[in-house]
Amino acid sequence: MDKKIFLKKKILVGAVSIILLAGIGISYGIKNSRVKAKEVNIENAVKETIIENTIATGNIEANYRSNILLDNKKKIIKVQVTEGQAVKKDDVLVVFDSSDEENELEKQQINLKNTELTLNQMLNGGVEADKSASENSAAQANYSLENAKRKYDDANKKLKQNEELFNSGAISKNEYEDSKKNMEDSYTAVKSAEDALENAKTSLKATNSNSEAKIANQKNQIELIKKDIENYKQKIKDCTVTSNIDGKVIKVDAKENQYPSSGDQIIVDDVSKYKTVVNLKQYDALKAKIGQKANVKIKGSENSYSGTVIEIGQFAAAETNSSSDNQDSKVKVTVIIDDPGDEIKSGYEADVEFIFNEKKDSLVVRFDGIKEDKENGQKFIFAVDPNNKVTKKYINIGIESEYYAEVTDGIDENEEYVLNPPENLKEGDLVIQGSSAKTSSNPK
Structure with a gap:
């Protein structure tokens, strides 16, 4: 009887233990069921051609371009071209009307003839006659x-002869005095002749100077009239406007x-070639090279x-960013x-694409899946393992292209990673592909 009671108690204890263990299991299951997976956007690392470019x-x-400004002081009498017309240099x-310039040219040509005639008269007439008379004087x-x-020497x-004769008594005193007076008169005549010659030379010099001044002035x-004539000829020529290209x-x-x-x-364009000038950010301008190829797409055209x-411009100019108040240093590049x-x-308007680098069969991930470690500055992604757990992987x-980056080390092809990971995502978190998640297209 006691043995049966003991057996019943043992069965009862076992049953209670089973119930307790089941309760603990249920409690644990309930607790685990509260850990929900985070909905995220999951994408695979893939291999494809990546192009490093900028647009x-x-x-x-x-x-x-030849810009020909029209003189608003002259009337146009003939227009020889229309817009869209091809022209040669x-x-x-x-x-333009050149009648005023032609009249002035004719006047100056007549003036030149008269002035040249006056000069010939100076050279062959009055001035030369005055000069000749002064030279003769x-x-x-x-x-x-x-x-x-x-005469003075004689x-x-x-x-001297009469002085000797007078001293010897051969001639009278009157004869001697006459010879003495004759010598004094001869001396006076020499002085007068010297003064006359000096005056004649002075007169000749003045005549020559005056004549030369008159001739030089003429x-x-x-020469001035000739310059005016050339000036009017050029003005008349300028009234006919021609293309310089x-x-x-x-x-x-x-x-x-x-x-x-x-x-x-009037604007004339050299349309043998076209070009476009764009402003590149400093980061991109440093990669641009003379002779580098680019793709030009006209907006609105296929x-x-x-x-x-x-x-490539020689300096960078600060330019305010249209989407912010920040200023970017940009360089002009001509294509x-x-x-x-x-x-x-x-x-x-045209979009110009510069291709700086291109790699085929490269492992790539999107920029919006890449994070940066605040402590060491290294790039990383949140990889998703087969159990949907998140692992932090440095890469x-x-x-880099506009939306993708080449991964040279850190992950494998087809490995899953989280796009736009939320700030509270951490290693070990469970994640699932969100039903409303969309692939981001934000560029770098």
Whole structure:
């Protein structure tokens, strides 16, 4: 009896134990059921071609533009071209009224003839006659002086002879005094002749100086008139406006029998080639090279054109970002379009794609799945294992495109990772693909 009671008690204790263990299991299961997986966007690391590039927007420009400003003080009498017309270098574009300049030219040509005639008269007539008379007077004065000197020498010799004769008593005192007076008169005549010669020389010098000044002045007048004539000829030539390049007439502000308004012009573009100038951020400009290829796409067109970088600016200019108040340093880069189509026109807006690097069969992940460790600055992703647990994996980055980055080390192909991981996501968390999650397209 006691043995049966003991057996019943043992069975009862066992049953209670089983119930307790079941309760503990149920409690644990209930507790675990409260750990919910976080809904995230999960994507696979894949292999594909990655292109490191940048796209900038600019306006199409002609290879060269000739802006011809029209003179608003002259009336246009003939317009030779229309907008869209092809022209060659030196083709006439417009003709201004040149009648005033032609009248002035005719007056100056007559003035030149009269001035040259006056100069010839000076050289062959009055001025030369005055000069010749002064030269003759000087020559005559010089001759008179020489003659006076000879007479003085003769009188001086005669005086010495008569002085000896007088002292010997051969001649009278009157004869001696006469010879003495004759010598003194001869000396006076020499002095008078010297003064006359000096006066003649002074007169000749003054005549020569005056004549040379008159002739020089007349010659200067002739040169000034000739310059005026050349000036009017150039003004008449300028009334015919020609193209200085081969190209296409883009704009014509000229109207016949009207005066142009201030700022009116004719524009001729060299359309043998087109170019576009874009502003690249410093980060991208450092990668650009002369001769580098680029793709040019006209906005609104399905066509894309090959281009070549021909010029990189020598300085970076600060430019305010349209989406923020920050300023970016940007460099002007010029791309020539290699083979432009007929649809291209100056002023069109175009997107220019610069390809800096390209790798095929590269393992890539999206930028919005990459995080940076605040402690060590290393890049990492939240990888998702087969049990849907999150693991933090550090990666090395290669080249970058607008949305993707090449992963050179750290993960394998087809490995899953979390896009746009929430701030509270950590290692060990359970995650599932969210039903409403969408792939982000935010660029780097």
